[in-house]
Amino acid sequence: MEMIQSHKIRYPLPSLLFLLYFLSLHKLPSLAYTVPDKYFINCGSDTNITTSGRIFAGDLTSGNSASVTFTRQSSPVKDIDKSTATPPLYQTARIFRQKSFYEFVISSAGTYLVRLHFFAFSSSAYLPTAIFDVSASKFSLLDNFSVPNNPNSPLIKEFFIRISVGKFPIYFTPQRSSLAFVNAIELFLVPDNFIPSVAQHISPAGSNSDYKDIVSKALLTIHRINVGGLTLTPENDTLWRYWVPDDSYLYSPDTAKNSRFYSSKPRYVEGASEYVAPDLVYQTAKEVNINSTRASNNFNVTWSFNVSKNCKNFVRVHFCDIVSPSPGALLRFNFYIYSNFSLQINPYGSISQLAAAFYFDFVVDSDDSGLINISIGPRQDSEDQTAFLNGLEIMEIMGELTRRSEPKKTSIFVVVGSVLGGLILICILAFVLCLRRCRKQKAVETLDWSPAPAHRGRTSHSTGQTPEGPIMGSLTPNLNLGLKISFAEIQFATNNFDMKKRIGNGGFGTVFRGTLSNGTEVAVKRSEPGSHQGLPEFQTEIIVLSMIRHRHLVSLIGYCDESSEMILVYEFMEKGTLRDHLYNSALPSLAWKQRLEICIGAAKGLQYLHRGSSGVFIHRDVKSTNILLDENYVAKVADFGLSRLLGPPDQTHVSTAVKGTFGYLDPDYFRTQQLTEKSDVYSFGVVLLEVLCARPALNTLLPQEQVNLAEWAMFCKNKGTLEQIVDASIRSEINPNSLTKFVSTAERCLEEYGADRPHMGDVLWDLEYALQLQRTARAREPHEDSTTDASALLALPNIQNLPSLSMSMEGDYLPMLGKDHSNSLEIEVFSQLRIDDAR
Structure with a gap:
């Protein structure tokens, strides 16, 4: 798809240029396209299975022999669980013990959709242990791939690959002594020009140029989002695709709302069609929530998507104006990739009809954060102050296989010399390794702490x-x-x-x-x-x-x-996560004093990260699922997969792409992309409210004003009704002055700007003081109410602004090993943006 060369970052396109740009983007898919009836393969089976309008032919049936073949050094395997509710398509598989292939006869060149279905059912071959590679043509599709033993749903990998006329093999290569398997394969031609040749190339810094020859690449589907709508299954899609809702990807859910359903079929302008995206995608949307405080201040609606780090991604965004009551010539809004590239969207720049579907394609580079941020926002020069998005797809551009040259013939003399040389080299290596092992053993023995053997x-x-x-x-x-x-x-x-x-x-x-x-x-x-x-x-x-x-x-x-x-x-942490003991579990409720002690323990851990070395070590994913409890309910901070190690003490921040968990993200960090230790303080403030109220940081099932715990709690606090949202199981046992101190601590943590928040040492001191107030509270007589008790205790001096005394704790700190790190270290292992119970 050709892109306009004169487009500049941050400068909107005039209406005429937008029209030319829009018309140049899309070429009409072939009007003669009909949905194919091949190839759909039920692997390891002699039975044909019909599902979602497709007939998956068993690879053991005679009708497949001419057009589809597979390596005979393979064997079929069946689900041995007779009582299983597994769909019939996933009750058989073909397994491979060595490099093998399925080979398809291709009669028409073009872009093909390739879907591989995997389900690790119970069988004589233990499928969950399979580790293998999958490749096709010149592309490595899956590396070191394994299928989790998930009894609820299969794992489907979807690719778009350009294939020429002839034979097309898909190779399955087991890792060493492992095996490979596949349950079902789909391979069929998609409409002409479904994948473009050229698209605009966007970097995280906002630079743009043309990315050419996309159609020759292999694309792996990472995300396919039905924005503002429900899950769409293959039964609802013209090419049997899955589309998932966007809510879990939204940074701030209150800034957006679902649009109304448009009952009639959308109008497809040049380039768009029901095959690019089904009607149901264009009939729903997310639009700016003008009733939101943030949205009314031109706060953009932002989605964040996890992708592989430092790779190229094909991104397709879908638009269809179903939010306007009539065609609005002055409706314009901005579309952003990251925060540095913007494009003005004018739905009526090419066609003056309501509900006209269109889309744009980009190639977007990801950075080492592993995130791509997509935003929409209203424009001041638009008559209607809104923006909308209907759908989004992200596909990773796959790398090519590294070709190995064939070994050359070698004379017997070279072979003998190589063997002798190899023996000598092995002896030398053995000596060096033995020497290094002895030195390392001595080094370990001199440390003042001993890791587990x-x-x-x-x-x-x-x-x-x-x-x-x-x-x-x-x-x-x-x-x-x-x-x-x-x-x-x-x-x-x-x-x-x-x-x-x-x-x-x-x-x-x-x-x-x-x-x-x-x-x-x-x-x-x-x-x-x-x-x-x-x-x-x-x-x-x-x-x-x-x-x-x-x-x-x-x-x-x-x-x-x-x-x-x-x-x-x-x-191992015997008692699990802090969140498990607060809500959504059958575990007994924690007493208020226990909760305070847990918060204090977590604050000590974070204080050590911030002040325990010559730099600042920022956790960046503080939340109740990352605070674990041992058998004695001692709190320990866990999961450093998103952490960042800063340089010397005088370095106050590091500029980095936003990562974290919805509901806990520091708004100052999100706005400036400058990470500081105060970002952890903000997240910890949300945890304090979780502890107090026993509810999630985000709960989309609640009324809109209550979805975000931090905002709702502060609203109730200012209104004087905070006690009404305190966990009912502990409400009667909390000393009012302890509650006052605790809430004021959380409030200071949640200041909008990081500079206004306390250091973690101050937070720790305040929490210890809140615990002391709870421990020393005098027992109330039956005739006394909470107001009387509070008035007596509130006469104590306000000491929240005194210097932190948390550095004097005994028995908590062990020496930091190794050299000081002056350079930033990015740690991105076992991490993800969305809320996850297993971190």
């Missing part, structure tokens, strides 16, 4: 040791070997990752409870192969966490990096 795999030998794995199997050869744990030991600890030991799921893996061979209880966080999380971030997580030791921070016990595994092992 490196537990090795169990064996039948009397020594109780097993040989190290192959050198080539190690992903992180230069990390702290004293923390390294063998994969065999972790398998033993978790009973080979028995799903009965699963205690949580994260966006990048599963958390298991385990017991090491020495009896230590641990939490094992296993990254899912193929999750697109990088090795450098995994290494950084280990390096940083191996330097942090504090009573109120969850400790890293070890890690495993054998083969394609990336596993972190933490101390």
